[in-house]
Amino acid sequence: MHQASSDPGRVGEAIRTRGYELDMRIPAIGDPLPTTMDDHAAAVIFGGPMSANDDHEDYIREETKIIDLFLKTETPYLGICLGAQIMARALGAKVSEHPEGVREIGYYCVSPTDEGNDLFDAPLNAYQWHREGFEIPADATLLATGDYFPNQAYRVGKNAYGIQFHPEVTEAMNKRWATKAAHMLSDPGAQSKEIQLRSRRKYDPEVKIWLDKFLDHWLPV
Template sequence: MSSENSPKKVLIVMHQATSDPGRVGEVIRTRGFELDLRIPAIGDPLPATMDDHAAAIILGGPMSANDDHEDYIRAETKLIDVILRSETPYLGICLGAQIMARALGAKVCEHHEGYREIGYYLLTPTEVGSPLFTEPMQAYQWHREGFDLPTGATLLAQGELFPNQACRVGKNAYGIQFHPEVTEAMNRRWATKAAHMLSDPGAQSAEAQFNGRRLHDTGLRAWLDNFLDHWLPVQASVSNDTL
């Protein structure tokens, strides 16, 4: 498929009416893609095929990949099969990674000692993590559940409390436990609206999070740019006047 005829839309699945694709949405738009934002939790339908999309992202949310009683969680789990069968580039962030893992038969559950990751935590690349993870980095997290590595998946980065932090499935489907999309405004909003969670085991205070952001956000932004260089088809973002 030529770049002129390649689909230009990136499907982004969110989970609340107030959800925001944040920095991921911003940088994808700057690369020449249209965002197709859908919130199945409030009734938006999901596509039956990926023919009209260059890539797909499922973002995080406060619900669980185990919430089979929710129609939209079942629909998103089925969408994973559509995405993987079509070999459409996929990125699952936090809940989106957990939904992919569960769709592939892996377990999603809380830490056995009740720990959370809320704030900045160290990620360490595996031997096969390069070129997406070239060195240890501090990444922003907000989750109470983690995922087991699906059969056949490749582990790319590890953490101490939740060992599986990033994985690849097939050619171009990725699940990451951390949140490169979070802007400063989102960080402050989460820390305010969910302040009750900051006393949970393992969670960092709001002040520690904001200090961590000042120290580590530049590196996380650089990681996102590097990831997108590898993840999205290069030809899809080439402008017509360069052809």
């Protein structure tokens, strides 16, 4: 994770309920990353307000470098938002803002590609909060697309995934983000706090169903 106040949210809780212990580290405040994956079954890099392009930050360089370890050891990996962008950059793909300055903040439709039909039963209205998007790395498989940021989910190798949206966000997190970063809700494309919470009541049950299905597919049995 990327801030002292970061919360693994629903993803963390769902992983715990499947019998795993969480080893939570925040390199941005000095926590070291593992040098091997011998003691870990899987890895998640969550989102954050920084950019995958912040090469001046030691922890961004370290997180980018550890992607190579995950892929070489075939460790199941999930990159959420910034975590997906970090994997894209580690594999030579570009991470950048929308050319018209559009942000996705709120609920937006994510549509599966033919290759993504095994993970997405249907289009998913998922929670988003980002100003940058990723290109798809060479040899990666595009799994889902969107209207504003066309690349929403991809797979690398056997079990490394990057997703642009935020299935981990609980209602409490949604309210906290929309309050603490209220200044961003006037950006192009951003939805108001009221619209976000109203959309959450409508769409969140399908996001939870998607997350459970994904984790059952992704985590080692």
